[in-house]
Amino acid sequence: MKASLTEALGIEHPIIQGGMVWSAGAKLAAAVSEAGGLGLIGAGSMDSELLRDQIRKARRLTSKPVGVNLPLLYRHAEDNLKVILDEKVNIVFTSAGSPKKTTPVLKKGGATVFHVVATPTLALKCASAGVDGVVAEGFEAGGHNGHAELTTMVLLPQVKHALKNLDLFVVAAGGIASGAQMAAAMALGADGVQVGTRFAATVESSGHPAYKKALLEAGPTSTHLVIKKGIPVRLLENDFRRRIEEAEANGATRELLVEMLGAGRERLGMFEGDVHNGELEAGQVAGMINELRPAAEVVEELIKGFAKVVSEISSTKTLK
């Protein structure tokens, strides 16, 4: 019999904290792992020196497993891959790029490897590349996303179906910030959940206080997926996003959008706290998050809420 996701990762709860740029440093990852989930350090906003430092720091903060998220199309990706191998990180989540080359290298280094997908087709490519599992990330997720726009509700069963004869884990991401949403993801066939935005709004997140405040103040319709001609990204409403949306409505080319985006826009918004001109990545769940919490409380709340909902749904009349 196949090991469960928690057994395979050596964790207590099937809850993975997304390795978000600028929010997911050692402090957040270690706090989530200490609470029984899996913390991921987000290498996408770190050069190799900082990444090495954060991996070592996380290991000082917890003896439990901590992984790294590595976006493959990032300019420091190659150097960061070397650090991951060098430091013998044994859980790696790759994203944004092809898993074909990197997966065998990571597997050879002894890591358990997951890749983030937005379509069943890419899930099959990941399987060929030799991953241990995929993260099926829906349209509602914060930050960078695919062009297919499949929601978690529809993506997950289709990824499960595509991989049905293969021994791979499927983790659900996008739209999960509560125990009820975790239960929904598990009902759709997920082995576990990856939670991003809810963990970005925690005490231990390394994001700027002004960014965290913007997450807490967001309403149900505050996020939109923009830059669809380039690499689509889900952002909170602000001046920067409004300028981009206006340009897109007028038929802006990919080149113009890339120029408007410029460099360092994510850092400006999420790390330096310029909530007007920076990128503020957030999932649709931002509208449900109203309180800054310690990461451990978020983990506990998810698990308790999950158990409650499962107990309730088991007693629905339809089943009698």
Added chain:
Amino acid sequence: MKASLTEALGIEHPIIQGGMVWSAGAKLAAAVSEAGGLGLIGAGSMDSELLRDQIRKARRLTSKPVGVNLPLLYRHAEDNLKVILDEKVNIVFTSAGSPKKTTPVLKKGGATVFHVVATPTLALKCASAGVDGVVAEGFEAGGHNGHAELTTMVLLPQVKHALKNLDLFVVAAGGIASGAQMAAAMALGADGVQVGTRFAATVESSGHPAYKKALLEAGPTSTHLVIKKGIPVRLLENDFRRRIEEAEANGATRELLVEMLGAGRERLGMFEGDVHNGELEAGQVAGMINELRPAAEVVEELIKGFAKVVSEISSTKTLK
């Protein structure tokens, strides 16, 4: 204690067949109701004479409750409302327009009234208008949709939260074609589910065989939401949609899009079977539907799948 949705509607299973234009005639609605769900006649593609005829036909086909879906911004809406009152239809789902005026009229006529919403804000307006419940329809749903782009996974909990002190039913729609998806919706707090696309691909649907064939052949990424500057609509890929998408990418105005759409485009695609130049409405679940089935089998499969998933999720290790 509040009655359950099934008690309130006088049905056996909390499964509602969406009142889709061109697919949802008397035959489909009666078949779903006979199978223990709630069939809805789609008034959005009928003039008042045809609607009256279809209501009477459905009553000959089944003694169980059958409702009507009435899009309020439709040119025959006022006449169709008169027919609904005249024929004493006691379950009415309204959509596409404000529920403020119509709800009191329908309630006075003795009907149980639901309105379709895409945001928690509209759900609250529906509550003020006096509805008995709302259908929270996510971004992944087929056909016409809102501008907020909230997915079922995120919309449902937020609508539940908005209505938390009110005695209203919440039905989930968008992304539901299997028992697992139904279980997910119930985990999110839904009292029941509304299923559209899966019922459009049934034997009893009045859609053109070529449209049904297109639904069965659709892949995971075959649908897209288009005409976002007008009334957004989720369509299968075809020549017509490609022309629209190209125009949108080039910054087409709302006026140009409305002109390109023209009149009778839905009828052309879904009823007359011009799969190249017509509108082929479909939800993202189209990629999961591969077989034309009798409606009763769809109902049975949903219920059986739901029970199976609930039983599986109740025995997950995390809960022990």
